[in-house]
Amino acid sequence: MPPGHRHPHGRPAAEVDPDAFPSIGIVGAGPVGLTLGRAFAAAGWPVVAVASRDPARREAFRSAVPGARAFMEPAGLLDEVSIVFLTVPDDAVAAVAAGLRLYSGQALVHTSGLLASTVLHPAMAAGTLAASFHPMVAFADTDAALVALRGATVAIEGDEPLVAVLAELAEAIGAQPVRIPPEGKAAYHAAAVLAAGGFVALLDAIAELGRGAGLDETGALTIYAPLVRQNLANAERLGIRAALTGPIVRGDAGTLRAHLAAMHALAPGAIALYVAAARREIDLAVARGALRPERAATLGEILDAEE
Numbered sequence: 001m002p003p004g005h006r007h008p009h010g011r012p013a014a015e016v017d018p019d020a021f022p023s024i025g026i027v028g029a030g031p032v033g034l035t036l037g038r039a040f041a042a043a044g045w046p047v048v049a050v051a052s053r054d055p056a057r058r059e060a061f062r063s064a065v066p067g068a069r070a071f072m073e074p075a076g077l078l079d080e081v082s083i084v085f086l087t088v089p090d091d092a093v094a095a096v097a098a099g100l101r102l103y104s105g106q107a108l109v110h111t112s113g114l115l116a117s118t119v120l121h122p123a124m125a126a127g128t129l130a131a132s133f134h135p136m137v138a139f140a141d142t143d144a145a146l147v148a149l150r151g152a153t154v155a156i157e158g159d160e161p162l163v164a165v166l167a168e169l170a171e172a173i174g175a176q177p178v179r180i181p182p183e184g185k186a187a188y189h190a191a192a193v194l195a196a197g198g199f200v201a202l203l204d205a206i207a208e209l210g211r212g213a214g215l216d217e218t219g220a221l222t223i224y225a226p227l228v229r230q231n232l233a234n235a236e237r238l239g240i241r242a243a244l245t246g247p248i249v250r251g252d253a254g255t256l257r258a259h260l261a262a263m264h265a266l267a268p269g270a271i272a273l274y275v276a277a278a279r280r281e282i283d284l285a286v287a288r289g290a291l292r293p294e295r296a297a298t299l300g301e302i303l304d305a306e307e
């Protein structure tokens, strides 16, 4: 962090001692703001202020992070801190940033996985820095999220040397910082959505097929969750390509036809995902040299008939 100095507006910036931890303020006391506030404070970084429009959330933050001053408006907090974390919904980040005027020497950070730090530029002035800091954690429950932050990755991009400070902060809370270029953030976030919600959608299709076999959801999870875990472990150990098994790798056209016929009769909602996954499996198997192109073409024609 550059040392604090006078703001172009003529107001004093919070002094930044390069040898001390920068003081942190949090705007938006929702699940992410509250959890990060607690995590930063527990790691010994001073969380000195929170801005929240809601009295109950202000109080909850102050009791969880002792010593933090509470403000209704972000403007009040700006006089107190070196680094401002905007933990507001993605759709509100640009508008809230546009309502702020940072002082020289201050830094502004948002926690969106999708948006680049450039969305903060309306708030920036000479001598200010912007970055994004996205923990790969589901913040449904604050206590659980606090635990999950340990060992999670935090994607960081933005202005140096703020990025270096935030990497230090991520390590201080037990997380692993990773650098993502701003232009890669949407793809990074889409991958996270596929890994989280996309995976749950896949489980739902598996459960639908399970119902076709007479299983309830618990029964389906009992049977298929260990298989999911085994495949994940294989992919981590051997690599994704080498982890692929099943009828597609064997080029088994008869099995593919039987599966599709069963799905038409018992689980039509699972067909689209099954077909999309099968196409991807064919590509993987061919790339691995496990499936000859003629056999791949036969499998592809069976799938084409579904579209």
Ligand SMILES: NC(=O)c1ccc[n+]([C@@H]2O[C@H](COP(=O)([O-])OP(=O)(O)OC[C@H]3O[C@@H](n4cnc5c(N)ncnc54)[C@H](OP(=O)(O)O)[C@@H]3O)[C@@H](O)[C@H]2O)c1
Binding pocket: 027, 028, 029, 030, 031, 032, 033, 051, 052, 053, 054, 057, 058, 086, 087, 088, 089, 090, 092, 096, 111, 112, 113, 134, 135, 136, 137, 138, 139, 140
């Ligand atoms: N939830 C997750 O699992 C997760 C994980 C990683 C990153 N993130 C990112 O972290 C950020 C915050 O996530 P969240 O789940 O904590 O969000 P949230 O619960 O939807 O909102 C957080 C807080 O933002 C304030 N807020 C809401 N609407 C606002 C508006 N229109 N203008 C100004 N402030 C507003 C509210 O705080 P006050 O009422 O206290 O002012 C609210 O409690 C987002 O960018 C999100 O993408 C979320």
